Amino acid sequence: MGTLNSTLSSLLSSINQEISAKEQQKIRDSIVSSIYSCAEEISRKAAHHKIDRRFELDQKIDNIITSRMFGIPIMLALLGVILWLTIAGANYPSQLLANSLFWFEGQLTGFFVMVNAPDWLHGVLVLGMYRGLAWVVSVMLPPMAIFFPLFTLLEDLGYLPRVAFILDRYFKKACAHGKQALTMCMGFGCNAAGVISCRIIESPRERLIAVLTNVFVPCNGRFPTLISLSMIFIGGLGAAAYSTAVATAVVVLLILLGVGITLLISWLLSKTVLRGEPSFFTLELPPYRKPQLGRILIRSLLDRTIFVLMRAIVVAAPAGAITWILANTYIGDLSIIAHLAGWLDPFAFLLGLDGIILLAFILGLPANEIVLPIMIMSYLSAGAMLELDSLTALRTLLIDNGWTWLTALSTMLFSLLHFPCGTTLLTIYKETKSLKWTAFAALMPLGTAVIVTFAIAQLAFLLGLV
Amino acid sequence: MNVTDKSLCTAAAYEAFGLRLSKNQLVIALAGNPNTGKSTVFNALTGLKQHTGNWPGKTVLRAEGTFVHRNKKILLVDLPGTYSLLATSADEQVARDFLCLGRPHAVIVVADATCLERNLNLVLQVMEITPKVVVCVNLMDEAARRGIKVDTEVLSRELGVPCIPTVARDGKGLTELKDAVLDVARGVIVTSPRQVSYEPYVEQAAARIESRIRPYLPGWVNHRWVALRLLEGDMSIIKAIIDHLGNGSEQLLLQEGSAVWAR
Amino acid sequence: MTDTILPLSQLPKGASGTVKYLTAQGQVRRHLLDLGLVAGSRIESIRRSPTGDPTAFNIRGAIIALRNEDADQIFITLDKTMEGKNECHR
Numbered sequence: 001m002g003t004l005n006s007t008l009s010s011l012l013s014s015i016n017q018e019i020s021a022k023e024q025q026k027i028r029d030s031i032v033s034s035i036y037s038c039a040e041e042i043s044r045k046a047a048h049h050k051i052d053r054r055f056e057l058d059q060k061i062d063n064i065i066t067s068r069m070f071g072i073p074i075m076l077a078l079l080g081v082i083l084w085l086t087i088a089g090a091n092y093p094s095q096l097l098a099n100s101l102f103w104f105e106g107q108l109t110g111f112f113v114m115v116n117a118p119d120w121l122h123g124v125l126v127l128g129m130y131r132g133l134a135w136v137v138s139v140m141l142p143p144m145a146i147f148f149p150l151f152t153l154l155e156d157l158g159y160l161p162r163v164a165f166i167l168d169r170y171f172k173k174a175c176a177h178g179k180q181a182l183t184m185c186m187g188f189g190c191n192a193a194g195v196i197s198c199r200i201i202e203s204p205r206e207r208l209i210a211v212l213t214n215v216f217v218p219c220n221g222r223f224p225t226l227i228s229l230s231m232i233f234i235g236g237l238g239a240a241a242y243s244t245a246v247a248t249a250v251v252v253l254l255i256l257l258g259v260g261i262t263l264l265i266s267w268l269l270s271k272t273v274l275r276g277e278p279s280f281f282t283l284e285l286p287p288y289r290k291p292q293l294g295r296i297l298i299r300s301l302l303d304r305t306i307f308v309l310m311r312a313i314v315v316a317a318p319a320g321a322i323t324w325i326l327a328n329t330y331i332g333d334l335s336i337i338a339h340l341a342g343w344l345d346p347f348a349f350l351l352g353l354d355g356i357i358l359l360a361f362i363l364g365l366p367a368n369e370i371v372l373p374i375m376i377m378s379y380l381s382a383g384a385m386l387e388l389d390s391l392t393a394l395r396t397l398l399i400d401n402g403w404t405w406l407t408a409l410s411t412m413l414f415s416l417l418h419f420p421c422g423t424t425l426l427t428i429y430k431e432t433k434s435l436k437w438t439a440f441a442a443l444m445p446l447g448t449a450v451i452v453t454f455a456i457a458q459l460a461f462l463l464g465l466v
Numbered sequence: 467m468n469v470t471d472k473s474l475c476t477a478a479a480y481e482a483f484g485l486r487l488s489k490n491q492l493v494i495a496l497a498g499n500p501n502t503g504k505s506t507v508f509n510a511l512t513g514l515k516q517h518t519g520n521w522p523g524k525t526v527l528r529a530e531g532t533f534v535h536r537n538k539k540i541l542l543v544d545l546p547g548t549y550s551l552l553a554t555s556a557d558e559q560v561a562r563d564f565l566c567l568g569r570p571h572a573v574i575v576v577a578d579a580t581c582l583e584r585n586l587n588l589v590l591q592v593m594e595i596t597p598k599v600v601v602c603v604n605l606m607d608e609a610a611r612r613g614i615k616v617d618t619e620v621l622s623r624e625l626g627v628p629c630i631p632t633v634a635r636d637g638k639g640l641t642e643l644k645d646a647v648l649d650v651a652r653g654v655i656v657t658s659p660r661q662v663s664y665e666p667y668v669e670q671a672a673a674r675i676e677s678r679i680r681p682y683l684p685g686w687v688n689h690r691w692v693a694l695r696l697l698e699g700d701m702s703i704i705k706a707i708i709d710h711l712g713n714g715s716e717q718l719l720l721q722e723g724s725a726v727w728a729r
Numbered sequence: 730m731t732d733t734i735l736p737l738s739q740l741p742k743g744a745s746g747t748v749k750y751l752t753a754q755g756q757v758r759r760h761l762l763d764l765g766l767v768a769g770s771r772i773e774s775i776r777r778s779p780t781g782d783p784t785a786f787n788i789r790g791a792i793i794a795l796r797n798e799d800a801d802q803i804f805i806t807l808d809k810t811m812e813g814k815n816e817c818h819r
Contacts, residue, residue, distance in 0.1 A: 008682040011682060584765050
């Protein structure tokens with residue numbers, strides 16, 4: 001490092017000081033003006049515009065999609081349609097998969113009997129591992145494989161910037177960055193992907209707020225839980241013909257709640273631990289592009305299916321095995337699960353939940369889609385063996401274990417608001433490189449979930465609604 | 467030893483940016499406005515042979531990929547999408563630092579055919595840093611649909627660099643793009659990039675500064691460009707140059723009465 | 730007769746104007762300039778968000794939304810052809 005480097009350094013500094021800031025601004029303005037004049041001149045010679053029909057069409061579409069009257073209703077309607085298609089479309093494939101997978105389970109059991117395998121081995125491998133896998137594949141895969149391509153389609157069309165355009169005012173009021181509307185939407189697909197998408201936000205403070213609140217939007221892994229529970233408990237309240245519609249409405253409401261909480265927490269964070277100046281932001285509304293329908297739907301479908309299957313094998317199968325072991329290993333006259341659930345019960349009851357539900361959420365940290373299967377297996381082990389091939393059977397199981405409408409509501413709320421899954425937390429750590437904020441990213445949502453479920457449960461108890 | 471020969475300086479420069487090259491591999495930078503289909507171009511050129519990471523020391527995403535064209539190995543570095551290289555956001559700094567100090571063998575600037583004026587802002591700025599530029603005029607199908615006709619021959623003539631029309635989504639124009647990039651990188655095509663002419667007082671002030679700093683800057687840095695940045699008061703690029711040069715890869719030596727850069 | 734100069738936020742929907750000067754400073758100013766809002770550029774107001782903020786403008790062929798408080802820092806003159814026809818709706 002020669003002294004001449006520092007000569008250069010001081011020469012440049014002194015040159016910089018010779019020009020006043022005002023002069024510098026004037027020069028900067030002039031430079032950009034000159035570049036644009038040059039650009040204008042060149043583009044006048046090289047580009048020729050005829051009447052822009054597509055542009056006019058885009059404007060006509062946007063005039064409706066972001067209009068005062070229809071803007072927000074259309075947004076809600078789109079959300080509803082996507083969810084409805086997901087719920088209705090997943091029904092048949094789920095049934096099909098469930099039937100074939102549980103038929104295969106029977107074959108497996110037969111095999112185990114034939115080779116005189118010990119009961120516990122059958123338990124761990126078939127009742128635990130295989131069942132966990134079978135559940136995730138039959139109940140979780142179809143909705144995830146339908147929702148994701150539909151969402152990608154919307155994204156490819158170019159609709160998401162319009163959402164940001166509509167919602168920006170609320171994000172501004174919540175002192176959040178305008179692009180947070182976009183990163184929030186990305187969280188619908190997968191929270192980890194949503195966290196990564198927060199890189200589009202320049203300022204570290206606002207990026208962190210976006211990262212921390214991304215969890216309040218239900219990701220693909222949580223949708224099936226919300227959908228199943230709303231179908232069972234709330235959809236069942238009305239006539240069968242409307243149950244899908246009612247379930248859709250419930251999930252839409254939950255999502256709106258999630259968005260509301262995102263805004264509220266963003267506001268709180270920017271007033272307390274993450275104070276600072278809001279940064280400048282412009283949003284470009286790109287022209288609508290005709291999405292390559294076939295390519296997207298098929299690519300997306302395959303991608304998702306493979307992704308879910310991999311996760312099922314890597315996470316759900318071991319989780320199933322572990323749950324079975326915990327549920328069938330006895331200490332004294334209670335299984336481990338019963339012990340743990342027993343400890344958690346008092347606290348859980350306050351929230352309108354029970355120990356097993358809470359335990360399922362805790363054990364479900366690696367991936368959100370295994371929470372429901374773990375819950376079911378824990379209930380099953382404590383009671384009779386059931387063939388869970390339909391939602392009605394599931395309903396019976398839950399009611400037999402003391403579930404009320406409040407339990408369902410609390411569970412759904414807890415699922416919506418609780419800590420992010422393991423993958424997301426890892427991603428948050430990689431993005432923030434801070435253990436402190438990663439811990440906060442887990443504890444803050446947990447705290448929110450506890451507060452909200454507590455409040456609602458206590459209110460319900462107070463009013464004698466349960 | 468007066469080192470203006472690119473090949474001798476390159477390895478250390480690339481290391482500073484966290485890039486590892488194989489022998490004789492060319493480094494091409496990919497720049498462009500956001501929303502121009504730049505990632506489509508990147509994916510179309512590199513296929514699955516890509517790798518995502520970060521720029522060293524920053525939280526800005528970087529994608530690198532490799533491909534082979536006419537038996538030549540090429541490393542494509544995707545720069546963040548930016549509207550300009552003049553503002554001081556992290557994205558713009560990363561792009562600018564790499565173009566200026568990383569000295570890629572050539573730069574592809576992806577421009578949106580439907581929005582040429584604004585895209586030319588970036589193209590002209592990139593051309594001020596390095597002459598080895600190829601403009602990829604993408605989204606030609608969108609432009610056609612909207613009644614916009616872009617004459618790339620005229621554009622090439624006006625800009626002084628090759629301009630290749632492409633529809634990256636459908637894979638059209640990519641071979642011509644690769645041909646042009648290779649030719650520019652190897653010097654087979656010699657470009658004469660259009661220089662933006664600024665207002666007289668700006669040009670004069672820049673010339674004065676240029677003569678003062680010339681003895682102290684390495685030959686491969688575009689002196690006029692540095693002078694203009696100084697006029698604007700943009701110290702970040704200055705600091706980046708000094709930091710880069712100060713990390714030991716090159717040193718300013720006094721040799722026979724004048725300052726020269728040597729390894 | 731001098732042209733009326735008004736902030737961009739008061740440009741009526743569908744009207745267009747020419748940029749006169751910016752009162753924004755620092756980074757904001759640079760960003761606005763980089764988008765092409767240099768003195769003499771034409772800008773057209775396209776539509777407002779259903780919630781009132783931001784407003785979408787046509788800047789050199791691209792539709793870009795700016796928040797009201799940022800549009801307040803850009804001063805324009807109304808295009809002559811429009812001047813008599815439009816009233817100022819906020």
